[in-house]
Amino acid sequence: MLDLKYIRNNLETVAAMLKGRNNSLDLSAFKALDAERLELLNKVETLKNQRNICSDKIAEMKRAKADAGAEITAMRDVSRQIKELDAKVAEVENKLYEIVYLIPNLPHSSVPVGNSEADNSYVRDWGKKPEFGFTPVPHWEIGENLKILDFERGAKITGARFTLYRDLGAKLERALINFMLDKHTEEHGYTEVLPPFMVNRNSMRGTGQLPKFADDLFKVEGLDYFLIPTAEVPVTNIFQNEILEDSELPSYFTAYTPCFRKEAGSHGRDTRGLIRQHQFNKVELVKFADPEDSYDELEKLLADAESILQALNLHYRVVNLCTGDLGFSASKTYDIEVWLPGQGVYREISSCSNFEEFQARRANIRYRPKTGGKTRFVHTLNGSGLAVGRTVVAILENFQQEDGSVIIPEVLRPYLRGREIISKK
């Protein structure tokens, strides 16, 4: 959420920002609603002031055993007016916030301007594409052939976009989760947390999933709870409505959770394989940072995510998302795209963002600056470290052998009792 005062004073900037983000939100009602709200507040607060003063007077008179009948009668009317105005304020405020909650975050100055994916700017790459003496195949063929991924049974058990992992497939997924969590906690200073996989509406609003993206969420029937689409939601909300001490910043958390997404609007896209599932596993990195150094923290966060791919020896590239491709809550986002030789494409495997104050304002997460003075909103950041299912995809496709077997990356072998290869039984 942006600061009301900021929107009020920079309405043109905000409108231009919306255009740059391909966002068609209509701001025309904002100005009138905002002005009406201020006017109503002014009125009602004056009346309340009157009432407070008079109430004290009545109390005094009563203590002096004087008759306050006239004052009480007069205040009766004032109170009635206050009640009416309060109701009106609430009404106007609701309308106003309906708009404000739908305004996305302001992009950082280093974000390239552009309309789509094609305009994202290249940052760097690491490693190189593996060479094959044969034609590499996509992971779904490898997985089915090795009997470690069972798409048909996943669909039978639940439906499309659900997959049953078997045997070394399941173990590989589990090994990756453990490897990632260990690396981030032991080497990068993150604290591991295991949060609830369902959250309430307020938490979803705090990180920006609601109200705009309700269609993408699985809602629990009969309760106002939602399955999390990412650990970002429960972990960022750890400090919801709290004031942190400056000494607690920056604060790093990592969490493994399954993620549940409806993938509304993606019908027909990536229907084969593990790429786009309704349920997938992810190890997430979340940071709470001092606004002064949140962009340094973003670079470090990105490096932490990259280190996993490097340890697995997977070729990837990093892109800086352009204004048109940037997520709703983010000020700046780097995507890490891993090379998938079976499909001949780079696919997003991690998304690392700085949200600046946007989520902190919604979730009301503040800190006391060391210089003293008023509390300020922290900056929140997060990134995948990494999406586990897509990492399995990358491993299968990059390390496939001509005979259909797959070499297990060395760093994972300790997590698999020394296994070096997945081959057909």
Place this chain on the structure above:
RNA sequence: GGAGAGAUGGCCGAGUCGGCUGAAGGCGCUCGCCUGCUAAGCGAGUAUGUGGGUAAACUGCAUCGAGGGUUCGAAUCCCUCUCUCUCCGCCA
């Protein structure tokens, strides 16, 4: 699921038959004084949001789990909800 107790400022904890309680008292913390170190002592200060005001002084409004109600006036009375604790039952 049943029975009961509770939710007050950074923490602990008062709030009597509704009014002088944004909130006593204590602890903690900050600044100053004092004391040759440590400890103790003394004085002052110490919530958040939002508005006015010169980014000051000062000042309006709101906030005692959340929402509603009664009243001129609610931390205090009534209703609903949420959460916490204790006991019983059930359960991985």
